[in-house]
Amino acid sequence: MRLLCKIAGFAGSGIMSAGEILGRACSRAGLFVFASNDYPSLIRGGHNVFSLVISDAPVYSLFSKVDLLVALNEESIELHKKEFSEEHFVVSGEILDRFAKEFGELSRNMVAVGAVFGLLTLDFNVLSGVINERFAGKPQLDSNLKAAKAGFDSVKPKFEFKAKSKQLFLSGNHALALGAIKAGMKFAAIYPITPINPMLEYLALKSDCGFVVETPEDEISGILMALGASHCGVRSMVATSGAGFSLMVESLALAGITETPIVIFYGQRAGPATGMPTKTEQSDLAFVRSAGHGEFARIVVAPADVEECFSESVRAFQLAEKFQLPVIVLTDKYLNESFQTVSLKSDVKMKRESFASPGSDFKRYAFTADGISPRSVPGQPDGMFDANSDEHDEFGFSCDSPVNRAKMVEKRFVKFGLLKKELPRPVLYGKKNAKTIIISWGSTKGPILSALEKFPDVCFLQIQYLTPFPDISEFIKGKKVIVIENNKTGQLYRFVKEHCLIEPVFFGKFDGYQFTADQIVEVLDGAK
Amino acid sequence: MEPNDYLTGTPTWCPGCGNFSIRIALSQALAELNLPPKDVLLVADVGCGGNENNWFKTYVFHSLHGRSLPPALGAKIVNPKLTVIAQAGDGGAYGEGANHLLHACRINVPVVYLVHNNQLYSLTAGQASPTTGVSSKTVSTPFGVSEVPVNPLALAISAGASFVARGFSGDIAHLKELIKSAILHKGFALIDILQPCVTLNKVNTFAWYKERIYKLDKPLGKVEAFELALSDKLPIGIFYQESRPPYYRAPLVKEPDIDVSKLIAEFM
Structure with a gap:
């Protein structure tokens, strides 16, 4: 059994939270869910949709035909009726109105979630558990629980699934953030932008675990703060979209020549310029592959689903530190804001690359066979060096000798030899x-x-x-x-x-x- | 420590350039405070002053033009034990990177910002900068500057900076004391350093400054300091200093890794 459920209505009517609650409850009940949202760049008004494919086998994408529509306003039926499958079902109108009157207008979305859960022939206790966690300590908990129960009781079971064991349900943004935390990330500087805001907000919420999340004055400052932190030896990151990355590009080149590790999470959206800021596109691959003036080594990795968002986020930090270069983790709005039933794994062996034990005449940029030079961090005795944005010699001092220049450029690309052996194959x-x-x-x-x-x-x-x-x-x-x-x-x-x-x-x-x-x-x- | 413990190489600035004096004053201040070079991070800008990145034997991060403050803040936030000195010229600090200054004043991370203010873009050979005076003729303004110059001290005071001072490269002893006070200050500290460009600036010469400069005895109240900053007078010293909680995090370079499995379980 597999069906596509859409929850639709005007922005501000609790569609996203209804969708997330429904998706989590279904995953906890042992079903597989793939969910994605669609919204305009507005806070109130405009048409919002949260789509969930619910199945008893793994699901990877959306489909075109709607089997179950939750229409939180009348307009939604008009907008989506052309997508209806032959045996579609609509939750709308009288039921929602009646209970919304009883439990408050803000509970309308919970009535709908309850009704869908009933139609899916699932156990209400699972749904009430999720609602309890979501609204713990908030005044609307009680009315939301009652509204969901009323919705649940108002329908007859219609769709039946073969449930498996409960699993995680989370978005690409959450998986990227969890990967960063697992990798030991200690410093994130993130200027708000769609589609990475949930990542910023999640990291900020969890920053009391022992890392810093800064909201800088602009993306230029963001990446440079992260590079300053990285220079001191902590794993550092930024997250942005095309508009912000465009501002970071000069600093990307700085990371390249100073060989300072950094992970850049880049959620693409429909450009150019402001474009369609809440819509998706994969149109910045050519840009990130060559962004930055001059030639320098970088890694571009594109996770393709929520599980890969986690595993490759972890790997990105490991690679950035080991190879001392920028790693761009390229996703898109669709993936960042898609939710999936998943299990999270990482095959990356977490290992801090040890810092050098500098002696006298420490060469931070020593020419080595694999292009990776010993690295010291501020505070280490005898490790003083210049992380120099000018071309430099092995110590870091500015140097424009043609012989040194050619050797340094080569050194920074020699890394690719070892790197190609270490990266996962297609x-x-x-x-x-x-x-x-x-x-x-x-x-x-x-x-x-x-x-x-x-x-x-x-x-x-x-x-x-x-x-x-x-x-x-x-x-x-x-x-x-x-x-x-x-x-x-x-x-x-x-x-x-x-x-x-x-x-x-x-x-x-x-x-x-x-x-x-x-x-x-x-x-x-x-x-x- | 001795001043020479922080220095290396032979600077290539023009003979008589104020950058020599600033370098000496900084090395003396670090030595008198007995700060081990391994615990000092200098963040350099791009410009004549920015070339100092080669002539200090501390940790150095040579940033982009106008961008010495953000890496300095990032470094100090993750490792508060470091003494972090960011430097820039008037072009970098008050033009290309002015936005960073504004926000560094707000956030109050204990970083010292030394601005070598010679009222010109000098490394690119003499174009008008954000602090060049009205009607000055330069290679980029052959008919005279029409813009009102940036007033760094008034800007910093109004943006909430907790330490705002002016120094003069022609008075090394005074500048050294200012830098020491800035390093000891618990919060962001701006020192705008007046510095004649001996090669390109024929107006604001050493003699021009000598005639106008006098020393402040002690910091002023906020409004008084702001008014003085806006006046035509050229006092040097600490204009304004306040005690405000600095941005502080436990040193992250030492924090243990986090068990992510508990966080993941919250998504079940």
Whole structure:
């Protein structure tokens, strides 16, 4: 059993919290949920939707047809009726009005959540547990519980699932933040911006665990504060979107030449400029791959789902510290604000890279075989050095000799040799001998995996680490190659074409929404 | 400690440049306070003064133009044991990075900010800076500057800075004492240092300053200090100092890692 439930209404009517509560309760009841939100850049008014795919098997994406609509206002029925599946069900009108009158208008969303839980034939105690935790100590707890119960009792069970064991339910933003905490991150400087605000807010809430979260005056200050902290030996991060990253670019180059570790979480959204700030897009890959003046080494990694947000966030800090370079964790609004039923794992062996034991004449930027030089931090005796934004010699002193210059540039790129061996390889889904291969990156993975169930002769290659770019020739040999991305110009497509000297087929989408599984099916049907 | 314990190399500034004096005053202040060089972090800007990054034997972070304050704040927040000195010229501090100054005044992280103010962009050979006087003719303003110059001290006082002072590169002993007071101050400290550009500034020369400068006896009240900062007078010394809780975190370089499994379980 699998259904798509949409909770819709005007902004400010508690749609996000209703969706999160429903998703968590379903996950706790042993079901699988994939959920995503859609909203305009407004606080009140405008149309908001929280979509949940609820299933008794793992789910990775949204679908186009709505089976269960919770319409918190009449307009929502009009807006969504064209999406109805044949056997759809609508929760709206009289039930919601009656109980909203009884328990207060603010409880309307909880009546709806209760009704959906009843329709799904689930145990009310699970839902009441989630509501209890969510509103613990708040005045609306009691009315919300009563409203949910009233909604639950007002419907007859309609959909039945085979429940498994309870699991975690969280968003990409939460998973990225938890990964950072697991990695021992101690300093975050984050200027608010969609879609990473929930990450900022979660980290700020948990900062009493023993790390600092600063809200700087701008993103330039943010990344530079983080670099100052990193210079002192603590694992540091920033989080932003395209507008903020654009401001950080000069400092990215500074991290490059001073070889100061930093992790940059970058949630893309529909640009250019302000663009559509609450809509999604994968249009900044080419930008981050080459951002910054001059040439320097960096890592670009694109987690593709909530579990990868966690595992690659942990790895990003380990890589940044070991290789002394910036790591950009590239996600998008769709992934940052999507929730999934998951289990979180990390195969990264957490290890602080030991700092050097400097003696006299300590060379912070010593030429080494693997390009990684010993690093000291302020406070260490004899480790004094200049983290110099000018080109420098092995001690860090400014130096513009051509011989030294060429050796230093080489040194900073030699790291890529070791790095390529250490990075996870691209992952192939489906049959190795399939005739057609889809290549993609980031959050298109979910809809592609969902669609592949219908195409046994198509396999899918997910490229997670995009800089340095992996060798993918073994995967694509003799196959028809299709690149699917959530952008106009085919930013991975262009790179695959140039890198592999082949002519792939490209399908892009750039309307502010990620592909649904059905849309990928259409693409593949058309590409036959 | 001796002043030479903090210094290395041979600066390449023009003969007679005020940067020599500022470097000496800073090294003397650090030595008199007996601060081990390993516990001093100097954050340098880009410009003539910024080249000092090569001539100090402490930890150094050489930042971008206008951006010495943010790394200094980040470093001090995670390791409060460090003595953190950020330096910049008038272009970096009051032009490109003025926004950082405004917010450093608010947040009150104990960082000393030494601004080498010679009223010109000198490393790029003499263009008008945010502190160049009205109607001054420079290579970038051949018909004279039309903008009102930034008033650093009035700006800092109004933004909530807890230590605001003016020094003069021509009086090393006085400047050294100012820097010592700034280091000992528990909060953000701005010292705007008047410094003649001996090569490019033919107006604000050493003699010009000598005629106008006098010493303040003691810090003033906030309003009085603000009024004096806005006046045409050129006193040096501490204009304003207040006791306000500094930004403080336990030194994060020592904090143990966190058990994330408890946090993860909250999402079950």
